[in-house]
Amino acid sequence: MAMSDTPGRRILLGRVIGAFGVKGDVKLESWTEPRAAIFRYQPWILRTPQGAERELRGVRGRDTGKHVVAQIPDIDDRDTVEAMRGTEIYVPREALPPPKPGEYYWVDLEGLRVLNLEGVDLGTVSHLFSTGANDVLVTRDDERERMIPFVTPQYVHGIDFDAGVVTVDWDPEF
Structure with a gap:
């Protein structure tokens, strides 16, 4: 999917740390609280370590206790996931809920x-x-x-x- 013109700021929520299994599941480092909340905020803007970006919707996943694991649409093999290692996961600021009174991002x-x-x-x-x-x-x-x-x-x-x-x-x- 091509990167759209996303106005405003982006929030870094996590990054890809490797493959989980052999069927293309993705192991994530999530900085949301709780960790699985990362799936609530979409679209994701994936930014590779080389700087390439793409927008992604429809990511699903779960917290396994030891890892946060995602299923990314159109990715179904371990090699593709390993090539994504280090990719950062951003969302548009507008994707986050408004902060409570007296709080801010x-x-x-x-x-x-x-x-x-x-x-x-x-x-x-x-x-x-x-x-x-x-x-x-x-x-x-x-x-x-x-x-x-x-x-x-x-x-x-x-x-x-x-x-x-x-x-x-x-x-x-x-």
Whole structure:
């Protein structure tokens, strides 16, 4: 199936980690909670490690306890699946349910301006990542990149989507 023009942002939900059995079932790493929720969000946009993309609908699957296993339409042999190893699974942001009041998806923060309590512009949100101990907000401007612990209210004081601003307690020189 050809890749359609998908407007808006994409959310990375998982990736192909290998074959499951000999009939073309696909073993996935899923970052949804619960893991099998990855099948609720479609269409999938598959992006190979080489950068090729295609849109996919009708994926079914299950959580076996040890793995998340998918049946992808038109794939019925192990060799085809092994060639997909490392393929990332994205969905359009619009495929996800709206967040509950006071909640948001990380991708919704990307592109927001980051200002400290004194109003100093620290750039825009590039991305966020988890360290295990806490999440980290990464900002970029023309001169540098900053990594700010995403800890509320100690460092992150507020998010104003209407103004497009994240307010942080952070030294601009750090």
